Amino acid sequence: MNNSKMSFIFISLISIIFFTSCVANNSSVQHPSSLYKSNDYALYKKGKENSFSQLARTQLGDEKWVWKIEDANEIEILSDSALVQVPLKDQNIGGLFENGYQSVPILCYHKFGPDRTSPLTMPPDIFNQQMKYLKDNGYRVVSPADLLDFLKYRRQIPRKSVLITIDDGYKSIYDIAWPILKKYNFTATVFVYTNYVGISKKALTWDDLRELKSYGFSIGSHTVSHADLTKKNPDEKPDDFYHRITEELLLSKKIIDKELGQDTIGLSFPYGRQNRNVLKLAEAAGYKIAVTVDRGSNPFFTNPLALNRDMILKKEMKTFISRLHTFNNVSLK
Numbered sequence: 001m002n003n004s005k006m007s008f009i010f011i012s013l014i015s016i017i018f019f020t021s022c023v024a025n026n027s028s029v030q031h032p033s034s035l036y037k038s039n040d041y042a043l044y045k046k047g048k049e050n051s052f053s054q055l056a057r058t059q060l061g062d063e064k065w066v067w068k069i070e071d072a073n074e075i076e077i078l079s080d081s082a083l084v085q086v087p088l089k090d091q092n093i094g095g096l097f098e099n100g101y102q103s104v105p106i107l108c109y110h111k112f113g114p115d116r117t118s119p120l121t122m123p124p125d126i127f128n129q130q131m132k133y134l135k136d137n138g139y140r141v142v143s144p145a146d147l148l149d150f151l152k153y154r155r156q157i158p159r160k161s162v163l164i165t166i167d168d169g170y171k172s173i174y175d176i177a178w179p180i181l182k183k184y185n186f187t188a189t190v191f192v193y194t195n196y197v198g199i200s201k202k203a204l205t206w207d208d209l210r211e212l213k214s215y216g217f218s219i220g221s222h223t224v225s226h227a228d229l230t231k232k233n234p235d236e237k238p239d240d241f242y243h244r245i246t247e248e249l250l251l252s253k254k255i256i257d258k259e260l261g262q263d264t265i266g267l268s269f270p271y272g273r274q275n276r277n278v279l280k281l282a283e284a285a286g287y288k289i290a291v292t293v294d295r296g297s298n299p300f301f302t303n304p305l306a307l308n309r310d311m312i313l314k315k316e317m318k319t320f321i322s323r324l325h326t327f328n329n330v331s332l333k
């Protein structure tokens with residue numbers, strides 16, 4: 001526990017001496033009642049009746065905010081008699097701490113299946129191990145909208161946030177990846193190129209995508225035809241090239257918006273390829289988040305339209321774990 005936390009709890013304990021009797025005698029206070037409350041924090045005695053989930057439900061309005069309580073407390077050292085801090089306001093927006101700053105890894109998958117020779121195919125048993133590792137080690141899967149809030153310095157997100165993305169729109173997302181993700185209560189972000197949707201039995205259909213979306217998946221664009229957006233055809237005039245790229249970005253968004261009834265904010269550049277002009281066109285088309293395949297994690301000051309992302313190609317755990325970089329140690333004092 002660091003000094004500021006120690007002093008916070010010490011001050012809180014002093015306050016408890018003055019306030020406990022008054023809280024205890026106030027019949028209008030709802031259970032569980034706080035021992036101390038400021039604008040920023042409430043303090044509770046942990047006990048069987050005060051689980052983190054229950055505190056999230058009663059004090060933060062929804063169990064989905066349980067990570068805020070977990071992040072504010074050192075869960076591994078909390079006994080049943082310990083005091084629990086419940087943050088009442090967003091803390092550490094942008095993930096800035098006195099010993100460094102948060103960074104959000106984005107993982108990139110394509111196909112799932114037993115083929116161990118294709119670099120783009122992840123076998124189900126390995127994918128399961130990877131997802132289990134995320135769950136067992138306290139990682140939380142976030143959406144592009146959550147990530148955008150973090151990058152725009154608008155809202156706190158879990159300290160160990162990670163984005164799982166799956167490109168192209170293969171049926172194995174639905175048949176293989178989804179059941180595994182479900183086991184761990186995870187979702188993913190799927191980037192489809194619209195020409196491929198429903199084209200064969202190997203491709204996701206719009207109905208599949210609607211079903212994945214209703215479960216909590218995010219669906220983004222991977223353009224219309226999966227063309228390299230930086231590459232002009234040999235005989236193409238600059239104007240025609242410009243219009244073709246604009247169409248790849250605009251039309252795919254328009255189709256996805258209409259099919260799924262949404263305002264699509266996410267884009268994955270085919271082959272991860274982009275340049276300054278492509279970024280401008282992507283922004284003009286209405287995308288707010290776009291991912292490359294440039295290796296690395298993403299602190300809040302990363303350009304939201306040129307995010308780093310790690311392709312998960314190796315069918316093992318060591319490299320996977322090395323990609324889960326969620327914190328940069330730098331003294332900001």
Ligand SMILES: [Zn+2]
Binds near residue numbers: 167168222226270271
């Ligand atoms: Zn692709």
